[in-house]
Amino acid sequence: MRLPGTRYQEHGWEQVRKLLGLCSLQAFRRIEMHQVLDPGQHAPLLDSYTDAVAAALRANARSARAEAEGNSYGESVYELSLGLLFELQAQPAFWQAFAAAVASEHARSGAFWLDAAAEGVMRKKVNDMFATLRDKVDADNYIVATGRDCSPNKIYTYRMLDTAYREISAMFTAWEQHAAQVGAILGRPLAGSPIEVRQMKSISGCRAEWIIRWSETQELFGGSPGPLHTRSKRFASLKNNPDKIAAMLTEIGDYEELSSNMDRADDWQGDAGEAVLWLEDYWRVIGESDVAESGEDDRILAAPVPDEFEAGEEEADPVAEQGDGADDAQLAAECQRADTLSLPLRYMEMARAAQESGSWTLRMLREESLPIRLAVYHKLLGASDDTYPDAWLDPATGELPTLQQLAALDEISMPTLRKRRNEAIAKLYAANTASAQ
Incomplete structure (x- = not known):
């Protein structure tokens, strides 16, 4: 932006x-x-x-x-x-x-x-x-x-709207994979390729009502509330003020068009959209509002390695312990699910291999599936963090898969995923409390 x-x-x-x-x-x-x-x-x-x-x-x-x-x-x-x-x-x-x-x-x-x-x-x-x-x-x-007034919060709001536009633009581009949410954003059921996909060439062509509907549908389709619909009051006024949203979108678009003559031949904006769709700040706002309501503490504290685990012991992989035939069938099923979710075909295999076998968290959650573990990290650290292995990330966003994707990978419903995730987090806090006594 x-x-x-x-x-x-x-x-x-x-x-x-x-x-x-x-x-x-x-x-x-x-x-x-x-x-x-x-x-x-x-x-x-x-x-x-x-x-x-x-x-x-x-x-x-x-x-x-x-x-x-x-x-x-x-x-x-x-x-x-x-x-x-x-x-x-x-x-x-x-x-x-x-x-x-x-x-x-x-x-x-x-x-x-x-x-x-x-x-x-x-x-x-x-x-x-x-x-x-x-x-x-x-x-x-x-x-x-x-010469106009501006605050850090207003800059933050500009950036939120810019990233929301990029998220909507990505959905429009892959509308067939996001048909239900794109239809909800446009306010009508889809019957073929929507004309808005071809018409929205820049942020200036993004409508304020699309931003509001996108935020409203994020919890249903993405697993977390959109920025206008979190418990945080930071953006609460915007969801009832489409004129203000439209004015801010227009200002971003107008200046980008005005300053585009200074660009080099390479199109950095395309790289920007592919590299990062969400900013760490956004997840922090969601995390803070969730913690404020629930009373949960989102700190992750180091804990000593339990005595029953040797320093070099690796977690038993339930897939690897099966026979070759079961192993092949499991991998084939995983590849099919990953393909359906627009993830790399061997996502589960590569993500599983990237786990640190010596980590305390992995030992504590050894009975949980990989998607549940990733959902735990998603909750505690957010969708993106410098410590995540590349194999855990969705190449399209550079972040962990959404909770909806993780639930599909685990072949469970979203409520079940959240329930197991919360139980796993409670287990981590209990183990850390016990080790501190």
Whole structure:
């Protein structure tokens, strides 16, 4: 997505986020992280953190990720990462919010930053810090470029609408696989290829009512509420304000058309849509609203390896334990289900092989099927996370399959999937609580 003055809203953000996360984890090993518990030390700790991350960025400056294009204005991922890091020093309130989040986690879990198994927790808090800072920086630059008021929340709303458009566009392109939801979005049953598939060439051609109906149908077809229909009130007003949605879609489309003359020959927008359909922030909003309602805690804490498992012991694979004939039949059935869901034919086989046999979570959930385990990760970490093996991801979205897809892979209904997923999560929390006593 492009808007006047913004630099961080385009396709390169995912790589900026990952590079800053990697360098931050390296920095945390070099600075006195226990000082985060003392508010009086936050300012000098920020200086130490900035110096350490800047050094790590320079050390990684020649990596493929750092040299990748960060936006359509010619800035690299390295340049954008370094710029956002120094913005953190200029706006220390975001560092203080990060420090408060780390201190709160420490009150529950102790010095978790010393545990390599908890790196995912630290990376998520770093991601949150830079994601909120990114929107503040881009909102300020938007104001300078246009003279119009803008807030970080409004930037977030622009991005949500842009990603919603890309999701709808992908559905329209593959309308035969999504006929029921596409019909619901258009407000009529389909009788052949809908003309809107050919008419919607850009975000300017996306109608506000389509965004609202798409969000309304997400829970039924995708397993999670759409952004306008979560318990969060962030976007609640938009679902009753199609004129505002239409105006924002038009502004995004108009500026992209105006600025397209600055593009190179390659079409980065197509790559952007294929690389990431959803942003990590969106899943965080859903997760926070779910936790607020249910009282659940979505933390994943490291736990000691139970005594009954040897360090190198692997989980027994129920498919592998069957005879060759049963094995072939099972794989054939899995391939057929994956093909029906537009997943790679050997998705289940490759995803199963990518599991880490030594992981505590896998040991605790050894009796659960692979789709149930992935549904657990989907709930606790979201649809996308840096720690997921590529074999777990749907190539079309770069994320875990939807809950609807996972239920189909397991040949169970959505309510059954959710019930087994919640039972598995309860088992993890119970095991972690027992190990802490």
